[in-house]
Amino acid sequence: MNIIWILILTLNFFSISCISTSESRNCEPESTQFGSAEFQVQISRYGGQSSQKSLIIVPPTGRTNYIDKSYAEEFCSAGYDVYILDSWTGDVETTIELEIHQRFYGKAQTAITLVLDQIKSSYTGLLGTSVGGLHASIAASYQDRLQAVFVITTGIPIAEVVVNSDQEAMVKLKKERQKRYGFSTTQENILALGKAFTWEPQQLSEKYKEKDLGMSIALNDGTVPTENQIKLQDYWKPKKVITFSSNHFWGIIKTWLFSRDEVLEFFEESVKSRLQQS
Numbered sequence: 001m002n003i004i005w006i007l008i009l010t011l012n013f014f015s016i017s018c019i020s021t022s023e024s025r026n027c028e029p030e031s032t033q034f035g036s037a038e039f040q041v042q043i044s045r046y047g048g049q050s051s052q053k054s055l056i057i058v059p060p061t062g063r064t065n066y067i068d069k070s071y072a073e074e075f076c077s078a079g080y081d082v083y084i085l086d087s088w089t090g091d092v093e094t095t096i097e098l099e100i101h102q103r104f105y106g107k108a109q110t111a112i113t114l115v116l117d118q119i120k121s122s123y124t125g126l127l128g129t130s131v132g133g134l135h136a137s138i139a140a141s142y143q144d145r146l147q148a149v150f151v152i153t154t155g156i157p158i159a160e161v162v163v164n165s166d167q168e169a170m171v172k173l174k175k176e177r178q179k180r181y182g183f184s185t186t187q188e189n190i191l192a193l194g195k196a197f198t199w200e201p202q203q204l205s206e207k208y209k210e211k212d213l214g215m216s217i218a219l220n221d222g223t224v225p226t227e228n229q230i231k232l233q234d235y236w237k238p239k240k241v242i243t244f245s246s247n248h249f250w251g252i253i254k255t256w257l258f259s260r261d262e263v264l265e266f267f268e269e270s271v272k273s274r275l276q277q278s
Helices: 001-018 066-077 100-118 131-142 158-164 168-181 188-197 226-236 248-277
Strands: 030-035 039-046 052-060 081-088 123-129 150-152 212-218 240-244
Touching: 001 158, 039 066, 039 100, 052 066, 052 100, 052 248, 066 081, 066 123, 066 150, 066 248, 081 100, 081 123, 100 131, 123 131, 123 248, 131 150, 131 158, 150 248, 158 168, 158 226, 168 188, 212 226, 212 248, 226 248, 240 248
Parallel strands: 052 081, 052 123, 123 150, 150 212, 212 240
Antiparallel strands: 030 039, 039 081
């Protein structure tokens, strides 16, 4: 794994000269926390709060990583105020009860709403990767103040992703639930989870149709199964689709290494269109 990250950092070093920079903007991250006594959100903010365009980044499992920070720096250099959603109250909970997903995804939307409340820009986009993309797919149908959403290795229905994922923690959770609840088939597990979960994007409003949508799909993914990524593509009918013949991990890496300029271009085209309309 160390060799992989050495390769990534080396490639990033040689590609950094391609990133558009703006010497007048301060793109040093500022960590800040806000919310109520009951619910707190921790973010890293890049670029202040002075731009007409902003981007919220929702990281994958494991919280903010080098790639998230790299996206933030690139978008900040392109003139965006960037907000990485680092953590929020209740974002880590360990239990096998079915209702945990209802709480987990609901609290994420509360966190995104609180970040949106901090933003003064007339345009706000959302970029989510893996589980961060699952949160973003919900936000596309739930949050009014977003103009564009781009997700990386993300699929629906979320209940199917949870049950069928090959991620070690999800595989363990599936086995423990089968034992506790007596599920005899995978479909029974999915149906039971679905009854305890009201955040499925397909069951929410059609606000996603009002937004510019984009995706990066990993065609050999077992963590967020490719089948579910295709289902999201069919549901959204996004303007922009990037594909890689990769598993989950490399789909995320390749999107960042080889297509991050396309992701930026997607949002730039959205900004241009939306600001002209306003």
